[in-house]
Amino acid sequence: MSTPHRSPRRPGLLGSALAALVTVVAVCAGDAVARVFPYGPRHRSINDLGNQFVPFHAHLWDLLHGRAGGGLLLNWQSGYGTSFLPDFGTYLASPFAVLVGLFPRQDIDLAVYVVTVLKTAAAAAAMAWLLRTQRRGPAWAAGLLGASYALCGWSVIEASYNPMWLDGLIAFPLLCLTGEWALRARRPVAAVVVVALCWTANFYTAYMATLGAVLVLLVRLLLIRSGTARSLRALARAALTTVLGVALSMPVLLPLFLSSKQAYPGWFKPFVPVATEDLLARLLPATYSFSSPALFIGTGALLLAAALPFHRTVAGRERLLWTGLVLLVLLSFQWMPTHLAWHLFATPNGSPYRQTFVLAGIVVMAAWAGLTSAGPPRPWALAGGAAVLAAVLLAASGSGLATPWGLALFGGGLAPAGAGRWALRHPRLVQPAVAGVGLVGGAPAAAATAPGQR
Template sequence: MLKPLQQRAWVRPVCAGVLALLILSVIFIATGITPFGQRNLLISDMGGQYLSFFTAYRHAILEHNFQLYSFSQSLGGSAVPTIAYYLMSPFNLLILLFPAANLPTGLSLIIMVKIAAIAVTTTLFLQTHYRTPRWATVLFGVAFSLSGFVALNYFTIMWLDALIWLPLVIMGLEHLITTGRPAMFFWWLWVSIVTNYYLGYMTCLFVICYFVYLLFEMKAPGSSIWQAVKMQARLIGKVCLTALLSGLSTLFLLIPTALGMLKTAKSAVKTTSYLPVPQFGFSALSQLGLGANNYATRLEHTPTIFSTTLVVLLVMVFFVHPNVRRAHKWHVFGLLLTLFLSMEIRTLDTAWHMFQRPAGFPYREAFFFSFVLVMVAFEAWQANAKAIANKWQWLLPSGLALALIVGWQRQRHAAAPLASHILLLSLAFVVITALILFATRKFLRAGLLTGVVAAELVSNGVLTMQKSPFGNQTAFNKAYQTEYRQMQAVNDPDGQLYRVENQNTLINKAYNYDSKYRNYNDPMLFNFHDITYYSSTFDNQTRLMLKSLGLFSKNARRVSSEGLNPVSAMLLGVKYSVNLNATGRATTTALASHAGMGFAVPDAVTRVALRPNSAIVNQERILQSLRPRKTPYFAAATVLKHQVKRDPAAKQYRYRHTLRLRVNHTGDLYYDDTAATSKYTTMRVNGRLLATKFNPNGGIVLRDLGHFKKGTVVTLTVTTTRAQFDGHMHIASLDQAAFQNVYHVLQRSAFVPEYHASGFRTVVSGNVDNVNDRHWLYVAIPADSGWHVSVNGRPVTSKTVVGGMQALPIQAGRNTVKLVYHVPGGTSGLLVSIISLLGFTALAWYGRRRR
């Protein structure tokens, strides 16, 4: 006969999931979020990154065109880091149920399902850990599923998986300790790492902390921890070996991901990140109540540890409860203190974040603290909170209220005008919760607390969503379908390889202005190849090369096509330009500078070194290496007159420069501020304001001032941070006729390849006629160790040129070129994973034999 705990053990977790869904539905209804309203979650990185990645992921699966190298990631790069970080969750498969135009609704539903799953697994853990069939597990499971971390970061959709798997990982660890069977711990830890390696890494750190806590719990009274370690040496070895094999078995994904991430700017660690200084003060106490954060404070805030007033009060009850062992209290206090200090001390906090200071969304490990709070609170609930002394029943709520008042007084963020109202609401929940907890009977207490907790979670969810610039789903649906049809003219998922400069911004109408959508990931959203890209996995060598050619890069995670000109377009293989005309229709124009994805070049090109952030200098060097001539391709404009006016009221750009310039070549005139001192949104040419797409103020970008004939006098005005126009300012015009001569020569040996996915390989192949008997083929594909190149059937070694592109040795006449991409580290990672899985199988088999 089944024990009571085993009878219908799934009922309470399922009820927890349903209750979490209901609460989240009320929050979404109150805020008008799809599928309950016309607002969608195209905010922050959800709108700028995740939606595009999920759309590309959906397309790849449905079109059977899944590739591990993507030409939609700027110039191209390994897709494995992006897949590993954003797309490995099994819940993501739900997007296949939605058309691309309705994907924001699909993402909202995935968020709802994931939050419900957190409630399910937490409830399952609580009833297993405490061996109880009590219905109260539902309430505490829901409290964790909608805790402060979730309420603030729900739209960072890939992080939610870590909270789903965490209770199951700890269940597996405890199962291993009690039964000696490692399979549950091995596989749930494996799932946690594979679905999101970043928070999976944090889960591994928490497992270490929790296992040390369990060792203290297991030691005999009066014995030292070292004696307990000696007593449990076999168990410690088994836990460590299981965890190690689980981690090693994920290397099929982690090694390629690590090799890709080492190419990003994240590999440069600042030593100041390790200083052991405190990171927050008493303002963190505001996080004990609801509404301490909202969208406006998402990038900077104290740890989001809110887990409902009930949980906080019960944790306080735990430490004064007469029926809880003193040693147990100290062990729990040690675990909570360890987690708290790991957030408070910068050195430890940086270790949680893979030794990188997070660029916004700090304290991403805060949910572990909330998880322990929920555990401890439920234990206090089981022990009967009313068993504490009467004085504590008054002092504990009073202490919590005082802490909230102090915390809100110290709080200094964008929600300050609402602070008094939120504080009063938090204090009201303290009073109501304490009265129900300490002054009502058992049967009435559970029902009332369920209602209060649900109301508090709804209130916190709605308050946290304040100031969120939600998108419009109706507008998105219409704009997406229209723009997708417009982009089909250049949509080439598998065929001739070329790039597009996309200026089509129709989809922007679906976004709230405050979200500032900049079309960085439109190539993934609409399935074409552009230069723009925005991701934490961006190859930094590619980004720096593009920046040195004049393209605008706001920071280490993104690059735009602003700053593209005929020279860089030719070097990057840009074939088409797509623009919106005055009637709102997209027009596609073939660029005259297109010479395929490469061309035969002389030896001099392989010796060109780019100067950082100096577009005109670099393009001049490249053109001279392609076809040397005594007269520069870029002729500096002659400054006829220069006036400077200082604006004392301006905070940064105080100097307004007015220059009269004489153009010395017929062609486009360019402005290149290599010191990033200019405010481009103030730039006027002959009184006409120049439009910018990305507003690159204080950045480095090659600005086209317009097409002028030789001898034309131009008036330029711009504000800068400096009073002088010194050597960092380059204003020059490109000799249009001379450039066309270079282009026509290169076009005769144009490399126009096709590409396709073959299994997990990407193959680029084509022919090139080396009519000028040059030694190298320049290929506009970033240099990467994953490319295996053959020319005329023979393997060759490529050379990195022009700051990051490839040059292949070729012969006279026709050459057949083939580039095959194998993910670096893929084979070795797979081999280690297989060996680790075999090792774990042997360990499990040996354990069964011993038992």
């Protein structure tokens, strides 16, 4: 029913290691099939990646090797000189960024690509660790769901070309983990350090991840039902942890905030909610639109989440809370006031759905709850979930964003995903590895290689 207040044991590294491995293989295989650098002639370094992010990493390389004109405060290599600390805080403050210093300078493009892959793998590992912290469950299932999160459409299509956004992909499960520690009154110092690292790495997506982590913490508190006094103490611990962590990151954040205030307002693009059929179409792989949320996280994970409302062996309270949270966050994407709240009260002049990774993580947590709370869903629950996804497929087929590849991968993935659920209920007949194939049925690895997903 509800999760015990105290964690029975540490999650272990197996699930996280599997999540990272699957993610690395899927990303590299997808790029190899698409013949994208460094596996082919199609180059990644175009638009903002080529004109801003790679050059910033090249300047960081110069700083690390003592060849830059200026330092952290001023960059003499751009124009007649420009302040550098705000740019450093926006694009280069991630702990992963310094890894570019290990590569030759002429291979900065390759260095940024490797950093991108490592960040994606780290997000998968962090999510797998979080899932097994929330509730006991098979390490391989947590690993595959962690990979589904890290290989969501938002990550593959948008964040892979905005490397600093991937720090938010890592931050969301880590900040949810600090919430778990607050629930159990554990690791207060480590929690503060984690918050500080997340906000320093990229404050913009860390802000979105923090909002999502607050929502997840509220759901966890309602599920545990430990009493008003204990819940308030847990919230107070979480709030104090966040305040202290953000305060620790202020040496980087303060100049960044001041410079952003001076730069705003810039080009303004009004927010227009995406049409419902286009919104549902983005649940499919191999779809692309700059102005709609890339929601796909793998057919297997979506089937588990869609089956949760029909999984009657799971407590009604848990089904209601996780399903309600998924729908609430999805609807918040479409309403102007909540859209502004997600984006620090300023509509971005680029993609208006930069918070999509938070929804991907919440869907994965709902899928994990449906898988581990009271055992894998029964056939009739899977049938209910499949019916929901079939309705999504039917509605999405009327969208101009849907592609034949996307419809085929999504629809075709329902069968192996359902078979994976059956395998989970018959462990003596089918090995967990076979069940794992079903869990990702049409899952991230295949979707990552599909045309239109790159």
